[in-house]
Amino acid sequence: MALPRASADRPFLSVSDLSVRFPTEDGLVYAVDGVTLSVDRGKTLAIVGESGSGKSVTAQAIMGLLDRRYAQVSGEVWLDDEELISQTEEQVRHLRGSRMGMIFQDPMSSLHPFYRVGDQLVEAINAHRSIGKTAARREVVEMLGRVGIQAPERRFDDYPHQLSGGMRQRVMIGMALINSPALLIADEPTTALDVTIQAQILDLISSLQAETGTTVILITHDLGIVADVADEVGVMYGGRLVEVAPTGRLYERPEMPYTLGLLSSVPRMDRERPDRLDPIPGNPPSPINLPAGCVFQPRCTYSQIVGGDTCATVRPELTETEPGHFVRCHLPVTERRRIAADIVRELAGSPR
């Protein structure tokens, strides 16, 4: 992870100060608030957060999927050497599916129920290339085979309801990758699947990534699946990115209290008392009335350490505490490292 630099050595994908607002009858919803991140070519960035944290909206803003009539999108998204937010809808449409592909949470509802799966992939080809019917079919059958679908020649003519959930997600992955995009955004790709299938799908994404060198953004609320797959992890809360770090570092030395809370609430089989979880008290903030200061302050048990009402009134900036490790928190670095060390030690479990 690096913050956006000059264009010469800009990372493959870099997002800077991305904000998304939706006007509603109840007021302006701040779905994404000043997100800045970047991913190097061929790497995987996981974005973690609970529902409503803005991670999916961030992904859709990058893909240009938000309806411009309703969503107010500002900031910059650079994909290689192209800025996306300033492009017309038609220009972004040409990039979608060709330079960036996306897969979604629910493979049950993400495929059109009335079209044959093969034809849905052919459509994805035809949207960007003209290669004739037989060539398209051949390519689709090959792709279905690559994503691990048995007898792809036969499955081509199946309808989505004839496939299992895992198979459908494989079809979705094949569809997203059929035009060899340089960026793949996977929005909760395993959430709707059986646990046994989840690992298969993640493995598939990883192996295809290794094969093709695709850059991946993996969006999930499940910290448990991130560790094996991601190079870096960004944690989102209340529409803001609150901590970004290389994966190993985030698990071993997290600094932001919200990240600590997330880590403590992940059930772990290797813990001494797997029945006891530590949920974060309180609820996520309403995206209409975001706290003026730190978005996590109302739920943060450490804000009194900072003293005064700094946490409640002053918005913390994302600052680099170590190379590649960014944290948005008012706590003094030494203080938060001490707290984190205690919790991580406890999480690792008392000696058996």
Place this chain on the structure above:
Amino acid sequence: MAAYIVRRVGIGIGLLVLLSVTVFFLFSILPSDPARLTCGKICTPALLEANRARLGLDKPIVEQYVTFAAGIFAGRVFAPDSPEPIVCNAPCLGYSFSRHEQVTSLISRSLPVTIWLAIGAFIIWMVVGILAGIYAALRRGRWQDRVVLGVSMVGYSLPAFFFGLVVIFFVIIKLHLLPFPSYVSPFEDPVRFLQTMILPWMVLAILNAAFYMRLTRNQMLEALGEDFIRTARAKGLPDRVVIRHALRAGLTPIVTVAGLDLAVLLGGAIITESIFSLPGMGSLTVASVNDSDLPVITGITLVAATFIILANLFVDLLYAVIDPRVRL
């Protein structure tokens, strides 16, 4: 599939039997006496009795029904003992003694008029309603959407008798744009046919078009919010294809309602036919009710019910064609 159709046809026949029994017995307890109606102005009790025997009304009601039902398949003869027996060939739905004509021939004369009326109006309202509905959905919340919704509201609130009379008054009486309606078969005089039908088509279409605009708009909006539409957009499909995806998904209820609406219409558009003096099923119904012409009413009821049953079957079969998840 074949088994399904056979079963459905069987159920349909059962329904028709049930319906005919109901109508038949309902009419038998009505205070109106067909024998009295056919008796003429100077009616003696003896004449009444003779009439009753001639019509077969002196037989027990169950026997009358069996004779009626058998007549549909085998034909029957009315007043077999009289000097002029009336032969009614299968399918015999009865004989109208007030019009001195077989019910089947009355219906077969009226039905084409109604079919022309229904199909013309159907095409107009489907095209207008669906196109306007799609357009409104795509312009959701903007002034174009509101205009469509407003027009739909007005169209939906216009009763056919009011709109029909207004149209006749302005187009025909005031502006002399069209001659007074007088039905001719399109094979006889196509120009005259169109001149007669264009207004009833519009009157009938506007009410339905209003409904289909709303239906299509709502279906489209719902479909456009589906996950697979987001997938289609994520693939980079052009808008035109995305719209086709949504329409395909939202089409099913529209097809269902359309099939049934058309079927109901084939039973006769009473108000529209009356206003434009079209000699169709609707006009025949009104005349028969006025004359207490029970055999004709029974016949019309059965024919109309058959249309609805067939349309139901057809729509269900179409469902399976549209939606691959439906297996019959």
